[in-house]
Amino acid sequence: MRARGLLASATVALSLIAIQTEAQAEPMDPALERLVRNPACHQLPTSGGLSNVGAWNQMAGECQPDDVAFKRLVNQYGFALAPLALHSARTTGYGGYEISIEGSYTSMDKDADYLVNGTRGSTDPNTNKASIRNNSPDQFAQVYYAKMRKGFPMGLEIAGLLGYMSHTSFMIIGADVSLSLLEGFRRGVMGVLPDLSVGGGVRTITGTPQMQLTTVGLDVKLSKPFTIADSSVFTPYAGWQMVWIFGDSGLIDTTPSTDPNRQCGYVGPNVPGTPGTPLPNRPYDGQPVCNGGSPLDYNNTFVFDAVRLRRQRLIVGGNYRYEMVFFGVHYITDLLDSSAANNNDRDLKGVPKQYTMAFSVGAMF
Template sequence: MDPALARLVRDSGCRLVGPDKGLYYNPASRYERCQTDDAAFAKLIAQYGFAVAPSAMHAARTTGYGGFEIGIEADFTKIDSDADYWKRGTQGPQDPTTKDFSIENRSPDAFLQHYALKVRKGFPFGFELTTAVGFLANTNLISAGADVRWALFEGFRKGIPAIFPEVAVGGSVRTVTGTEEFQLTVAGVDAQVSKPLPISGTVVVTPYAGYQWLRIFGDSGLIDLTPNTDAVSYCNFRGVNSPATPVEGQGGAPVPYDGQPVCSGGSQADFNNTVVFDAVRMTRHRLHFGAQLRFQMVKFGAHFITDVVPPEDANQGEAYEIAGENKFAGLGQQWTLAIDLGAVF
């Protein structure tokens, strides 16, 4: 399930598939580069982003001044696994003998599994900081980030204030590493209400619900759309157009030093197939609810997250269109089921 962005092109005839199933430069395309499938890239980033986004998996009450919590969280996020962009845009399994990847991922995982270690620390005046580090299963992607939360109303056990639910607001960010194909960062703002319900003195059940606003930032790295053709060798590269390796124009006329590749008997056309995809900026609105069960120091939680509106409806305007069509058209609403287990000190 690691990304394979070189496969996301709109015109397959711009390159050749070799006997080894590799992607090679097609001389018939001359200097016209392969066209990136930016809509497919945007949808891929949208679904990766939902999976690694901060889960806001906590009640409104903080760990308290001097409080400390460490836990493990597991998130299972539904994706559009039958979509073409998942099949073309991810590597798929390796051949056990040759270790080669298939030309497409014929059976993408139905869920993205994200596992994280989280540490929460309480501070005075209802503030709390969280750090998290995790990974996406079946990929090389590693996530890391932090949260800050402020409990506006918490901890009342007697009198009229004890009747009302606790309220908190927070902000969070996650970023991803482990691949050179894209950079992905997700920022979120959330608000929550919760109500602890003591049972038998030693057990506390805390149901909670909230809303989260997400902003996803996705940028591709430099992607070679013809990775099996070495552009340097194809050009017979001898340098760039500079005083050290100048290029002569017609009749020996001088040519401005523009830094373009200088070839010796070859063609520089394949250099055009090293590209970047259009940057992705998108908003998502999510509802989440869940419950925590605490017995003395041990805490267990279950959590559900879902889109409030389809991604296409949340991202309207020319900035989200390609050739007059919304780049998130047809992208399904996602949901995540999460569980966690931790210890509170």
């Protein structure tokens, strides 16, 4: 049974956040209040069909969270926001550093119900009213970063970055670490071998109260530089990456157009000192005390099940450097589909593989 007392105390804060979020919402921001198994619970019927999303329809019962849709939505966002490992196995060298701008474009399951219903959609420019669904989700999630890498002794390198996802309110903070186990040999047998590195990275988002999302990546890469006319270097690389996705929802009010305090006639929590307490045959339990109304709308506020997923990815790319300026191209794709990568999770059956095209431009010093 949900803790109605906690939900009641959070109602005012949620209302203020919802108003602010709605006013500043971007088309691809999450709209988790729509992800319910019984949509009629927050859609009052009119002559034109179901409308007025967010007003509780008591005839349909309490809203039931669609945890499968939430898992699939997190799965899509997670792939797009996972660490890119957009560099070769060779580090910038002891004392060296790199400044770059990166852009990635990740395929999205744009026609899927969980993306259509689970993202905000556009706002009508004439009425300033929000959509009740996103009729045209982005086909590609666009993510842009400003990044700096710094080399240290013994093949160690760290990086920090800051970015955002286009058409969302997401700001992304991340860090990477890489260790080159084999690099820099030029002669003999060792000079024939490619550079080898292991690395890891983390990305987390801020900017939305509806969802917390963090991704962690671990990669192994091989690369080999080829010198061109003494002043240019082309370095192709390939590797494998494991990604872990951690997604959690905030406290989601699925009936934001219905005020549970007003419907309840909220007096206060069921604790000593609240008017009308103690209630007959009930201990002090912190639950809402209603003055002639119903407390049932409090049950329409909930948290989705936590999402913990894995993705296995193939990395292929190349970097062209002329003196200190470089340009890189990067391709990432799923090795396994989402279900197979997560022990044949039935919730992810039929979800298509994703891929990312990424580009970088910058300078090495």
